[in-house]
Amino acid sequence: MARDGKRITRKMPEADLSIPTRNDAVRRAARLSVAPMMDWTDRYCRGFHRVLSRRALLYTEMVTAPAIIHGPRDRLLRKDAAEAPVALQIGGSDPAELARATALAAPFGYGEINLNVGCPSDRVQSGCFGAVLMKTPALVADCVRAMIAESPVEVTVKCRIGVDDQDPATVLPDFLSRMRDAGVSRITIHARMAWLDGLSPKDNREIPPLDYPLVHRMKAQFPDLHLSINGGLQPGMAAGQLVQMDGVMFGRAAYHQPWDVLGAADRLWGETPPCATxxxxxxxxxxxxxxxxxxxxxxxxxxxxxxxxxxxxxxxxxxxxxxxxxxxxxxxxxxxxxxxxxxxxxxxxxxxxx
Structure with a gap:
């Protein structure tokens, strides 16, 4: 009651529609994305790429969950608002740590949180995360469930088709099914095996053969999942891949030939690119x-x-x-x-x- 005896009515806050709207916008942006690349896709790289394309989805470098929890969080997660839509990729294998890192990252306003299940680097293997997690899909499912519980935005996964002596035709559909059951509906598949025993990280990006047909079959087998294809894509390949996939993710080609990949990318959304040359x-x-x-x-x-x-x-x-x-x-x-x-x-x- 007010002092004059009149009842004060408080206006209830309107429902927050920003989260689903942001999720939808990021999902549309995933039609073409630039892969998370360690030592490359920092804020300066992303800012430059955003000049080339208003629409493409950009990713950070991978940041480990322990670094987010214990490290210089502001420096690691800093981004410019103009970078949006941009996704944060996190590395880790402990569900509790990943949940905590996801919660701590939420105030920074990323449009997506992505779990790394594809990087074959030595640093990643020694930490028991990245591509080696393809061997423990039940653990990955626990990780993404924990992240989803703490995330205001969509949690996604980036994976390989398999590692070492696994049979991709068996392993990959099982992995996708487990991710779907855990609540993940958007996955990017690097269409190569990761040979963790005997190949360097650089060789793992080039030597294992690409298997695009397998990834295409996964889209046919899992029509309810939003699946993007990654690995070896070159300028000019987006339109052809999008006939069969929901999205394409460019890695090194987008970095080394940014104009050829991103300069006309916005036409995929029916828009005029921001720069003519x-x-x-x-x-x-x-x-x-x-x-x-x-x-x-x-x-x-x-x-x-x-x-x-x-x-x-x-x-x-x-x-x-x-x-x-x-x-x-x-x-x-x-x-x-x-x-x-x-x-x-x-x-x-x-x-x-x-």
Missing amino acids: PIDAASATRPLIARWLDEGARIHQITRHMLGLFHGRPGARLWRRTLSEGAHKAHSPAEGLALYDAALDQVRDAMESA
């Missing part, structure tokens, strides 16, 4: 670079992700050489921008004279 993209990225430099970044931290922008075009070699060789000499934001402008001017000149 790689030159336009480089110009549009400049204000971001200026802001990042003012915040304390070094020019190399940013431009190392942009070296492939002009891949296969006049001036590409000059662009790479100027940025690579001059970065260590640029000690201030002004010097960093001057180096960037010089590299871009050289590309313009090369294109005009070609």
Whole structure:
């Protein structure tokens, strides 16, 4: 009651519709995504990729659950709002740890939380997570159940078709069925085995043969799951794969040939791409670079992700050489921008004279 005796009626808060709306938006964005890549898909890389495509789903580097719980969380999980839609990939194998990490990551506003069940690196194996988890699908199911219980957004999985001496035709459908039963409805499948005994992480990205037909059969067998295909995809392959799959995930091709993969990607959603040419993209990225430099970044931290922008075009070699060789000499934001402008001017000149 108020002091004057009149009853105060409080307006009840409206229902929060942001979570399902965000989930739907991220699911639509998964039509084309850029894979989580350790040491590559940091905030500078994602910011640059977002200039190329408004629509594509971007992923962070993998961050381990213990690092989120005990490490410098703000630094590890920091992102710009303009990166959205962006997903956080977490590595781990302890359900309680993964649940805690998921809860701690929630305030950072990622549109998706992804569990890594595909990385074959030595660091991942020694921590008993990543691709080695394909051998313990029941544990993975426990992990995702725990994460789902703590996540305001969709929890997804990225996996391989199998590891070591497993039979993918048997292992993969069983794995997908277990994930579905645990509450996961969106999975990205790297269409290669991971040979953990005898191959380096680099070799595991190249030597085991791709088996796209198996992944295509999984989509036919599990029509209720949203399945994306990953592994060995090259520019120009998206439309063909999307005939049979819900989504395509590009890894190294998107990093080394960003314009060829992302420059026209928004047409997959029936939209006009934000930049008409790689030159336009480089110009549009400049204000971001200026802001990042003012915040304390070094020019190399940013431009190392942009070296492939002009891949296969006049001036590409000059662009790479100027940025690579001059970065260590640029000690201030002004010097960093001057180096960037010089590299871009050289590309313009090369294109005009070609």
